[in-house]
Amino acid sequence: MDIGVSTFLTDYGIDPLVLARGVEERGFAALFLTEHTHIPTSRRSPWPGGAELPRQYSHTYDPFVALAAMTAMTSRITLGTGVTLINQHHPINLAKQVASVERLAPGRVELGVGPGWNKEEMAHHGIDPRRRTPEMLERIEALRAIWTQDEAEYHGEFVDFDPIWSWPKPTAAPPVLIGGGGPTVLDRVLSHGDGWIPLRVRLKELDAFAERIAELRRRTADAGRDHLSVTIFGAVPKPDALDSYAQAGVDRVLFTLTDREGPDADAATLAELDTLADLLRP
Template identity: 55%
Template sequence: MKFGVSTFVTDEGIGPAVLGRALEERGFASLFVAEHTHIPVKRESPWPGGAELPRVYYRTLDPFVALTAAAVVTERLEVGTGIALIVQRDPIVLAKEVASLDLVSGGRAVMGVGAGWNREEMRNHGTDPRTRMRLLNERVLAVKALWTEEEAEFHGEFVDFDPVFSYPKPVRDPHPPVLIGGSGPTTFDRVLAVGDGWMPIYGRGTEDLAGQIAELRRRAGHRVPVTVFAVPPEAEVIAELDEAGVDQILFTLKTEPEAETLRTLDSLAGLL
């Protein structure tokens, strides 16, 4: 089982290049970063994590800029989105961003995706919250077509383009893995239809994680990779997830200045 961290990279915390180097030096396998393009001032959508939206949500760096900074100072660290709000992103631009990250990192990019919870935010991008799951599926498939086909085209309900050339192509074969976030009643349908792995949040619909993983892999007919977010840094929990068949766990790294972050990483590294 691999160990990584997920975090919000902001203008008020440790820089992504310093963070990436520190993670690799301590033996971590991956860095996943969150994204929000903006936070609407008038917001009615409840945050799933509680009543008050944390400050870091307002101040995230662009994930691909942050991940590129981490990638160019490391050699082994996987760099991924956790999660990219694909329903708020143009798929042609997104395909180029992720493929470019994969190229400059030497094949270490991972694209975790989700539909998001902030309805006001997605409406500002022209996305209807009611159809965001169907939109997510189409955009993932369109991105994969752009990554893998010489003259890619896509014709769907929401995404529609005639044959195009899109470069660069990813380094990783056949393409960077697409991890589907969430743990709702239709999540496995999305994983099986468009994804390459599952990425739930620990404690949110994962009470029977071992059973869920077994069911997902039974339906797929093969070992679907599973990465779990927000894992408590406790030996008992880590052992439980290892036994359940989890492939990678991500500790939540609080957004803090460099000195405080490095002390936290030193403590977490003791669990590896």
Template identity: 50%
Template sequence: MDFGISTFVTDEGIRPDVLGEALEERGFASLFLAEHSHIPAGRQSPYPGGGELPRVYYRTLDPFVALTAAAARTSELVLGTGIALLIQRDVLHTAKEVASLDLVSNGRVAFGVGVGWNREEMANHGTDPTTRGALMDEQIEALKAIWTSERAEYHGEHVSFDPIFAWPKPVQQPHPPVYIGGESPAALRRLARHGDGWLPRSSTPGDEIRRVRDWLGEQGRENVPFTVFGGAADEDVIRRMAEAGVEHYTFMLPTRPEAETLAALDDLARLAAAHR
């Protein structure tokens, strides 16, 4: 099992270029960045973690800008979104952003997506929360068409466009892997149909990890990679995930200034080395 980092990059923490270089120097394989376009002042949706919404949610940098900065200071680090809120995004702009990042990084993008939880945030983008799953399924299909076709077109209930030209095309073939976040039945159906990888949280039981692996195999999807998103620095959890066959484990890194972050990364690097 290999190791990476999941985090929120904000205007108050370590710069993304410095972070990316520090991760590669310490042997980490990936960086997955969270996304929130904004937080509505009148939010009613409860924070899934319970209690007050953490400050970092209000201050996230655009993940593609931040990952581009990290790409410029690294050569091997996988550059991931964890997760991009695809249902709040224009599919044509997103196709170009992902392909552009894949091009400038020489094929290092992992595109993690999810439906999100903040209904007021969705509504401000014109997204109907009740149909967000169906929307995202069509968006993923449309993205793959744009990335792989010289003349792409797509016609669905929620996404529709006539033939278009869209460059650049991604470096990775046939396209950057699309990682599906979430453990719900709907997320798993999406994983089986559209996903190139799975982003379960570290709270997912090992038996469920194995069940999903077997279930995907029954559908001819034996080789879907699993990356644990936002895992704790807990040896028991790491062992449980390794025993369940997870290939990649990302630690949740708190958002702190540079010196504090580098010290925390030193500790996580030692833990990763003991279990790699």
């Protein structure tokens, strides 16, 4: 099982290039960045994590700009998004952004996607939250068309464009990881994904989660598909937890870095990476 880290990369936290170099030097397998284009000041949607929305949500870097810079500081680790709010991007623009980053780090880029939870944020992008899941699936299809076809076109209910020329193409279509943990998420993983990236599976839920992974494996085999990866975002950084994740069939875990601010943010985050890196050693 691979071990990586994820973070809300903010303008007040660790320098992005220092972080990328630190993650790779310590032997981690991956670095994933979160995304919010913005946070509306008037918020009615409840934050799934609790009552008060943390400051970091409104201070994140554009993940693709940051990941592009990180490609120059790394040569081995997977660079990904956990998750891109795909409905808030036009697929023609997003296809070029992702392909451009992948060309800078061939075979090392993964695109985690989700429809999001903040209805006000969606509304600012013209997204009807009642239709966010089917719209997400169309956008995934459109991305793959642009990545793989010289004259791509797509005609759906939410995405519609006539044949286009768009380069660069990625060296290979980046894996698309489907976010979410609801009762129908495996349907979407099987129909549109190359993997599954659920958020913070609690240890007391691992038995049930292992059954869902077993279901995914069965359905993958029945559909004649290749292995679909399972990445847990927000894993518990404890040895016993890692053993439990591995036994459940998880392919990769991502530890979430602490949000830090101020002149000591770089040093404190690197020290946290040192502590987490102890879990890489048998």
